[in-house]
Amino acid sequence: MMLMKYIDEYRDRDLIMKLAGRITASARHDYIFMEVCGGHTAAIHRFGIPALLPENIRLISGPGCPVCVTGTDFIDKTVAYSEMDDVIIATFGDLIRVPGSSSSLEKQKASGADIRIVFSALDALGIARTEKEKKVIFPGIGFETTAPGTAVTIRQALHERIENFFVLSAHKVMPPAMEAIVKEGTSINGFICPGHVAAVTGSSIFRFLPEKYGLGCVVTGFEPTDLLQAILMLIEQVNGKDPKVEIQYRRAVTAGGNPLAQKNIREVFVPSDAYWRGFGTIPASGLTPGRNYDRFDAEISMPVKVQYHEENEICICSEILRGLKNPCDCPLFADICSPENPVGACMVSGEGACSTWYRYKRER
Numbered sequence: 001m002m003l004m005k006y007i008d009e010y011r012d013r014d015l016i017m018k019l020a021g022r023i024t025a026s027a028r029h030d031y032i033f034m035e036v037c038g039g040h041t042a043a044i045h046r047f048g049i050p051a052l053l054p055e056n057i058r059l060i061s062g063p064g065c066p067v068c069v070t071g072t073d074f075i076d077k078t079v080a081y082s083e084m085d086d087v088i089i090a091t092f093g094d095l096i097r098v099p100g101s102s103s104s105l106e107k108q109k110a111s112g113a114d115i116r117i118v119f120s121a122l123d124a125l126g127i128a129r130t131e132k133e134k135k136v137i138f139p140g141i142g143f144e145t146t147a148p149g150t151a152v153t154i155r156q157a158l159h160e161r162i163e164n165f166f167v168l169s170a171h172k173v174m175p176p177a178m179e180a181i182v183k184e185g186t187s188i189n190g191f192i193c194p195g196h197v198a199a200v201t202g203s204s205i206f207r208f209l210p211e212k213y214g215l216g217c218v219v220t221g222f223e224p225t226d227l228l229q230a231i232l233m234l235i236e237q238v239n240g241k242d243p244k245v246e247i248q249y250r251r252a253v254t255a256g257g258n259p260l261a262q263k264n265i266r267e268v269f270v271p272s273d274a275y276w277r278g279f280g281t282i283p284a285s286g287l288t289p290g291r292n293y294d295r296f297d298a299e300i301s302m303p304v305k306v307q308y309h310e311e312n313e314i315c316i317c318s319e320i321l322r323g324l325k326n327p328c329d330c331p332l333f334a335d336i337c338s339p340e341n342p343v344g345a346c347m348v349s350g351e352g353a354c355s356t357w358y359r360y361k362r363e364r
Contacts, residue, residue, distance in 0.1 A: 010223035019228040020052040026235045030056045032187055033234055034323050036178055037194035038065035038351025039222055045360035047224040049231075057231065060323040063177045063276060064194065066142045066170075067094045067349035068321060071275040074170050075100035076306040078139050081168070081298065082113040088136045089115045090124035094349045095139055097342060101307075121153035121167070128157070128165035137298050140169045144200045147171045147287055148261035151268035154289060154296050166298040169288050172274050175205050176285035180276075182213050186323045190234040191217035192227070195249040202257025206245045216243035219253050268293050277311070277345060278318030317344035320353050327357040334358055 035041055041061045044050065050059060063069045079100050082089045089105060096105040096117065109115040114134070118124050124138035140150045150167060157165045174197055181188075193206055198219040209215045216237035220230035230248045237243055247253050265287065274286025289297045311318065314332055319325040327333050327346070337343040339355055346354035 007223070010221075010225045012225070016052070016224050016228065019225060019232060023052075023057070023228065023232050023235060024054045026232065026239065027054050027056055028239060030058075031189050031235060031238060032058045032060060033190050033192055033231065034060050034062045034181070034186070034188045035192040036062040036064040036174060037192070037197070038068070038349065038353075038356075039196070040064065040192055040194065040220075040227070041353055042351055042356045043222045043224075044227060045356050047227070048360075049224065049227055052228065053231070057235075059192075059231075060188070060326070061320065061353040062181060062191075062323050063278065063321045065321075065346070065349050065351040065353070066146075066172065067098055068317065068345045068352045069172065069177075069276045069278065070095070070098065070141055070170050070345065071277050072100055072311060073275065073306055074139070074168070075104065076102075077168060077299075077304055078105060078137070079103045079108055080304040080306055081137050081302075082108040082115055084135075086133070086135055087114070088127060088131060088134045089113070089139065090118045090127050090136055091115065091139050092119075092141065093117045094351075095141060097348050098345050099342065099348075121150045122156070125153050125157055125162065125165055128162050129160075132164060135164050135166060135302065137166045137168055140167045140171050143172055143174050143194075143197050144261075144265070145194075145196045147173075147269065148200060148258075148264045151264040154268050154293050155264070157296060158293065163295075165296060166301055167289065167296055168298040169269075169286070170274070171269070171287040172276070172285055173271075173287065175208065176282045177276060177279065178206075179208065179213075180279055180282055181322060182209070182215065184322065188215070188323065189238050190215055190243070192230055192234070193217045193219040193245075195219055195221045195226075195253055198247075198249070198253045198257065200258050200261045202255050203245050203247050203253055204255050204257075210243035210245060214243050216246070218246045218248050221249040221252065276321075278321035312343055315344040317346040317354070320346055327354040328361070330354070 269287035
């Protein structure tokens, strides 16, 4: 009861309307704000936030969905591993339907490959404990939010001397992608920053935005009042010409973040260049197991080669992830491409912009 009351306070209709009124009164010119969190994209449209905003405020989605930014080559590698007789793929459910060049994990499973859906890397490690004759590969995806869990699992595997557990890492960190967006010249006035990432890293990782590029940002939560207050805070920054890093989500985020989670990431992973769908390779934007843990790196312990394939030329997922286009701009959207038959990765995950637009905005 107390929990429901706590959530309801952030969905109070009167407070929502007051915030919407303040936003309308404060919005003096045109504003474009980008959210770089798939959870924010889903929440913005689930709660109908755009309908509460004046026409001169536009929200655009960025590379906030870890499944969406994962490259086709990564999917092709997991498919190649799944074709090995002695391999079990233990994966998050979101990844199973992402199309590769010629197949997906879902299709491989239907063809008889041993592919199991897990809720954490520790679940995958549990499979390795019981299936000792098999090699268990966990495709590690996600940003700073999920990376600590993978790091702890790798440390546990080392402690228990489990030799048949491996990670195929596509873990990424958010700031380099945000910087790539700014450098590309995408027209934005500020960022709505991910609350769950900042809960781990602290809000200080975003300081480069105002200091280097004169862009403000607000770290916020996922309730309607969180999002509206963050938009209001960004408007006030732009109006006052005072870009900075602000925390709206103070019930979960501090400037310093979670030291234990950060320690585990530093202990196990090292920065690496990483491929992002829509961006190409971004330097130092990925995380791979370091020297003391590289025996658990699938690409080192059991490397596979896959042939590079171009992305679907009609699908505009890459442009959506860079904030250049919206899902409805794609000729495939809601016709050939749907959640039941996804052509691009942005339609697969519940945090993908195309999936969100299909669910909440298609009829509009």
